[in-house]
Structure formats: structure tokens, C-alpha cells
Amino acid sequence: MYFRMIRGALFRQKGKMLLIAFTIALGASLAAAMLNTMLDVGDKVNRELKAYGANIVVRPKDSSLLGTIYDAEDGGGGSLKNAYLREDELGKIKTIFWAFNIVDFSPFISVRVELPGGDGAEMVGTWFNHRLDLPTGESLDAGVIGLRSWWDIIDGEWIDENSPGARNSVMLGALAAQRYQLKAGDKVTLSGTAGDIEAIVSGVFDAGGDEDEQIYAPLGLAQELGGLTGRVSSIEVSALTTPDNDLARRAAQNPAALSVRDYETWYCTAYVSAICYQIQEVITDSIASAVRRVADSEGAILDKTRFLMILITALSLVGSALGISNLVTASVMERSSEIGLLKAIGARDRAITGLVLTEILITALGGGAAGYFLGFGFAQLIGRSVFGSAIEMKVMVIPIVAALIALVTFAGSLPAIRMALRLDPAEVLHGSKA
């Protein structure tokens, strides 16, 4: 009998129930869309912030910055002797615990070269779009094309390391190109400490900084000119990180001072200090340090963006909750004559409450499920059009939306049912109070 009554209510009042289901679906979709977006926005903005370049720099333990600070030439002896990292270890960076968070990285080596009819210039050997085959079977294009997104190519194009002529191509900074009167396609003879090489200018870039005076070349070319085969002087790493907290700051001082439990939490969280620590573990005699200008600002911006999204989400949740409960209340009030009739033929208050609640909850379930998928669609729309990538489906959104809908429907219908029950059946049926 109970089921038949519910079925009857659901199908007889099809239009009304559909309206309720529709509203609930809308509310649920709004909640689901916002929650999905909110949970993923940190990751998305984090990727956008990679435009600022590397947030970790790896240097050899012994040389630090001395070479660049003092403009010291090689071979001076004493404490200015340059130390190097090993090129063959570069791939190991993609094998650390947080390898997945490493978006891009590139080695650098700087050598002095002479150009005909001019004085010396600094040549930087690096990767442009170096194809890296990882032990996991994946491959990755790493290099400065990703790490120097603010460079403008004003003539020619980026060096493509996969093309056959890349080995002997160089790129010039705008000021260097002007000084040596070179443009894309020109040939130039470069002489380094270990030999001469004739190279082709692939492109000219405007970096708006010191790089404009430099010459950029593939790593192999620079190593050959400088007689430094297999060596790199620094590595820049761009990694997705979690904003620092107290634990991360303590760990950055001295990881060994942490308790075992804290150490594990720290090591298994993508703090910039933890990633630095793991890079040091795999690269021999290296010091990896966070570039504070990038790492700190990133943390602040990420925190703010997340907080902003949380507040907007909260607002939309309140909005959808009120929308749903409004309509549920209205629909229960409308049925006061039906409730009066049930009372008049002897139904108990509890039975009536159960009946109405079941009906509404079944409707809510249908609406909520439809709404969740609709909301996920909205989230994808946001993700695609703003960030150009899909928004990940988070499982935890489902229970949150379900709980929200259940709570809101209960909160919306219970007071209305109570009110309807308090009415005198005779009056309701007579129609004088409806």
C-alpha cells in the first residue's frame, strides 16, 4: 500500500515532481560544478604560474655562483675552480618520488666564445625541446622553450632539436645579434677554448633581460666549444609545488631534525623543499635550492586563488540550497489538502511525514544524480575554455553533493510538513484556509 501510494504520487503529479527534480538537478549541478572546479583550480593555476620560469635551481656543491659573480676565467686556480654536474644524470630528475610534478627542466652550461670581428660573448648551452625517454616508457620534451615562455622570437625560429641541422644551430639575443650584425639564416664561425665551429643562426630572441647579450646553443655544441663534454653547470627545474607551511619551513632548515612521522609527511608532500631534497638525492654533489622569487609568490597566489574559489563556491552552495528548499517548501504547502484528507481518513502524522519525505527524497535522488553529471559538464566547460584542459573528476564531490541535497530537501520539507499537519483537516478540506 505504502509503495503504491508513493508510486501514485510520483506518477500522478508528474509535472510537479518533475519541476522539483529539475530544481534539485540545477542546484546539484551548480554545487558539483563549483566543487569540481574549486578542487582542481589550484592545480590549473599552478600550471599557469609555470610561465614565470623555474622554481628550483640545481648547482654543483663546490662552485656555487663564484664564476658568475667574479667574472673569473677558468684555470685561475684556488677556490674559484669550477665544479660541474654530470649530464648523464639529468634523466634521473624524472625518477624522483615527485617526478610527476616536474613539468619541465633544462641543463645550462656557459662558455666564452669569440666571434669574428668582435670581442667575446657568453654562450649558453642548453636544451630547447630535448626529447627525453623515461624509464617508465613515456617521453617528455624538456627545455628552455617551456622555461622561457616570455621570450619573443623576433627573427627566425626556435631551434628544433629533432631536426637534422640542430646540432650546429645557435640563437642570438637581440643585442648580440645587433652587435655582430647577424640575422636568422646567417653562418657564423665561433671559436671556443677547445676549437672552432661554423654554426647557423636559427633565430633571434628578445628576452628583455641579460640574455639579450648572450648566444644560446644546444648543449652539445657549447660543451664541444668549451671542452666540457658531458658536463653541465646548472639545472633549472620547473615543478608543481604545494605552498609552504610550518612543517616545510622547519624541514628546509634541516630535514634530519624532523621526527620520523613528520619527515614522512614532508617527504611525501610536494613542498618545494622536499622536491629539492629529492633532486639532491639523485644528482651527485649537487645543491638544489628554491628560487624564492618564483616559489614564494607562487605559494601566495595559489593560496589566494583557492581561498577565493572556496568563498565563491560557498556562495553558490548557499544559493542552490536556498533555491531547492524554497521549491520543496512550496510543493509541500500546495499539498496541504491532500495531507488533510489523509488525516481525515485516519492516517497518523508519522506515516504522512514518512510518505511525503520518501516521495521528495526519491525525486531528489533522481534530480541530484542528473544534476551531478550536468555540473560535471559545466566544470568541463569552465576548464576547457579557461585553462584549455579538462577538469579532473574528484570522487569526493559525490558524497558532498549527495549530503548537501539530502540535508537541503529535509530542511526544506520538514517544517512545511509540520505546518500542514498542524492544520485542521476539516478546514483544509473545506478549502477556507488553503
Place this chain on the structure above:
Amino acid sequence: MNRRRMFLRMVTASLLRRRSRMLVALLSIAIGATILSGLITIYYDVPRQMGAQFRGYGANMILLPGDGGELTIEAAQDAMSVIEREQLIGASPYRYVRLDMVSRQQSFMAAGVDFEQVRRTSPYFNVEGRYPENDREVLVGKFIADTIGVRLNGVMELTYQPAAESPSEGLREGGFAPGEVLSGGAEGWNGGRVYVSVKIDGDGFIESVEVDASSQTPEIGGACETEDFTSRFIGKKLPVALGVDVDAITGATVTSAAVVEAVNNASASAAVAGSKTINYTVSGILDTGGDEEGYVFLSLDGMAALAGGSGSLDVMELSVSAAQDELERYASIINEGGAVAARLVKRVTRSETAVLSRLQALVFLVTAVVLLLTTICVSTTMMAVISESRKEIGLRKALGASDGGIRSEFIGEALLLGILGGASGALMGFAFAQLVSVNVFGSSITFQPMLLPVAVLVSMAVTCVSCLLPIKRAVAIDPALVLKGE
């Protein structure tokens, strides 16, 4: 006249009579308007608020000397006057000079800065210890500190040597100016440093020596501060040799040797004409992970005291909270003046524009989605309100009301709801946006007066449009059927 009064009375009476029902409708409209105005306010404020956060990346504009001229603080301030005051987060002057630490045979770049401004333009500077507070304190980059081995609160003697055409040209041959005071330092017992001031007489002989051996064991090395020891230097010519010119104190040979070395260092540093040495206290060690770690920072006045020539700068870093096109406009205005050249720091401006436009697009889309859904929610509520009053419509029709009259009455009701809900929502929305702004960004926002009419108009339009369909249906029904209750 009568008609209009009747119309008004019917509209207001129906709102008042069904108070709870109408309150619910009003609430939903108000919430819709709140969300609308709140999000729009945030949308317009995101670039400004987030822009301030992005200033954490450091200066986005630099001022350089114009063609052939030199950059003075006055000229830079003159150029900066085109930038609106509240947009200028910080303006940090830099003057670079190469300084030597003779005792360590090291030389490095020193930057003369205004620490107050550096804190604003480079908030990412992480200082262990504290920023220098007077002209005799320095901030040392971590790499320099590590290489040279200076520690927090340690002393660094920095020497300025004016650039000479050829190294030998500036060298003075043994003779120092009468009464000239030289200072130097050297490492003594257990890594502590001793410092000396040496006064030279007119003939190039040592007139007096003062020793600071406070880092040494007081009972042993401390003896080197006594006149008994310092008097042994008087009348000697530089450089002095231990054991030949000066005998060490028995039991404190390490400290004695350090004092002799410090005296010789002092003479070596003074061997170049115009050079000057000053002892500085290391008040902080700078950790940035970038090139700044290879510099020593001291105040502009401190640098002028050492290297002379105050007022002239190498570069002025500006941190301006403005979008890229606005920055470009400022730069072109400044460049037109000619006295000062302005450049944008591409790395910072370009990336900021990219990220900020994404964020703004995000808030925009979220606003659009939320607005769409709340509009539908408001309309369903309005539909429910109207379909509830079918009986009333039937009665009115039975009493002879025209369809047009009923329609305009309901639309009037909807409009009234829209105005009330929209106005209150706009205010609540502003309060919400203010709450967000204060909590997230720690700054308040200004109320956009345009928002009030927009929110009211949008809510009126939404309520009106959502009324049309149910009214049409309600008006079409047969009064007899409705009144009978079927």
C-alpha cells in the same frame, strides 16, 4: 486615478496577504541578485587584488639613465610622477660598486639600496637575521657568506678601490698621507677575527696602532690589545715582519701573528690611491635562490661614505600594480621625457598578464554559470507562486476582470519583487564581495554605483520573464473549473 490606486492596492495587498509565500520568493530573488552583484564586483576587482599579489615576483619596470646622462634620485622621482600614487607599490634605487675584501683576496659586487623600498619591491628576499638599520650594517648574500665564511653579526671590512687605468698607475709608492688611518683585519685564534686601525705619520712610519681582539680569549689573546704590545709597532715601516720588527706575546702567538697580518692587510688595502676601508657588521644573510645571493647590500648612504659620489644611481626598480598595457603607456610617457629610460621587465609583466587574464576568465565563467542557474531557480519559484494563485485568478475572472488587467497585476507584482529583491541583493552582494576581499586579500573594495541599477534591472527582467508563461496558462483557464476546485 481610481483605477491606478486600485491596481497599486491589489499588488501590495497580494504581497502582504501571502506574506510568507512572498517572503520566500523575495528571498530567492535577493539571493540571486546577491550572487550576481557579488560575483561581478569580484570579477572587476580580481585584476587589481590579484595584481597586488603578483607584485611578489618583484619589480616589473626599471628606470635606467637616459642617453648619455646619469640617473639621479630626483630625475627618477620626476619620471615616476606619471605613475598614479596608489599603483606604485615600491621604488627601489640601486647603485652597484665593486668592493674588495682585501684580507680574503676576494672582490664582489655591492649594491647600495634603500632597504625600506627593497622590502616592498622584492618581498621574496628571505633574510636570516634582520635588514640593516644603519649605514654601518650590511646584508650579505648567502653565497658570499658561505664562500668567505662570514657569519651573522660578524664583521666584514670592505675596501673601495677606484678603477685605475692600469693596475700600477694607482699604486702609491710606500708613502701614505700624514695622519692617514688605515684599517684591516685578519683571522686569529679559533676562527675569530682581529681588527686594527693603523695611524701613519708624515714619513710613512707607524705612529700608533689600535687593536680590537674581542673575538679572542680575553686572558690570552686579549693581551694584544694592551699598549705593551701595540707600542711594539711604533716607528716601524710597513709591511712589518713578525719576529723581526715586532715580537709576539708569549703564549698568544696566534693572536699576535693575526694582528701583524691585519696591519699588513691594512697597508695593502691602502696601497691604491683613493681607496678606503670601512668595517661593517653583518646584520643579515640573504637567501633568495637567485643571483642576489652573490651580492653584498648596504645602504645608499653607507655606500656613499665608502665610495663617494652620492645621488647617482645605476638603476631604479619599480613595482607597479598595473596591467601590461598601462605599464607600456607609462614607459612611453617616461621615455618621451628623455632624461630617464624606462623598460618593462618582460618576464614579470608578460607572465602576469597571461595568468591574470586566465583568472579573470575563470571568475567570469563561474559568474555566468552561477547566474544562469540562479535565474532558473528564481523562475521556478515565480512559477510556483503564480500557479498557487490559480483560484484567485479564477475568482477575479468570474467577477469580470479582463485578461489584460490580471496580467498587468501579476507583472506589477513581479516587478515589485524584482526591485525589492534586486536592491537588497545588490547591497548584500557588495557586503559579500567586501568580505571576500578583506578575508582573501586583506584590502577593501570600492562600491560600484552602477551595480545597483544593473542588479535591479536584471532581477526585474528575470522575474517578469519567468512570470509570463505561468500567467498565460493561468489566464487561459476556465474560471468555473478552477472555482469548483478541479
